[in-house]
Amino acid sequence: MEIQQIQQMLALVSLLMGGLLIGIIYNAYRIVKQQTLLYFIYGLFTLIVGIAFADIVSILTPDAFVILWSTVFSRLVVIIGLGVMTYGVLRG
Numbered sequence: 001m002e003i004q005q006i007q008q009m010l011a012l013v014s015l016l017m018g019g020l021l022i023g024i025i026y027n028a029y030r031i032v033k034q035q036t037l038l039y040f041i042y043g044l045f046t047l048i049v050g051i052a053f054a055d056i057v058s059i060l061t062p063d064a065f066v067i068l069w070s071t072v073f074s075r076l077v078v079i080i081g082l083g084v085m086t087y088g089v090l091r092g
Contacts, residue, residue: 004058011055018048039088043081050077 022041029037057070 008055008059011052011059015048015052015056018044018052022048036088036091039091040085043083043085043088045081046084047078047081050074050081053077
């Protein structure tokens with residue numbers, strides 16, 4: 001039980017730290033106006049949501065079936081986020 005609570009607290013910390021990082025990168029985007037940074041922000045947002053999604057769902061519902069599928073969905077969102085970040089970087 002304690003491990004699950006620690007995991008949920010760390011998921012919330014990950015969301016907060018990710019939000020802070022997105023804000024910092026967005027301020028850089030406003031200065032330089034490069035599309036690469038905008039794609040990178042979109043990918044980073046998707047990545048952060050994907051990382052914390054399964055833990056947030058486990059906070060909201062105790063149903064094991066929903067938690068299992070939220071984990072699968074979370075991994076898919078992480079893959080999409082990494083793909084968008086890679087596209088933004090390779091785009092230059």
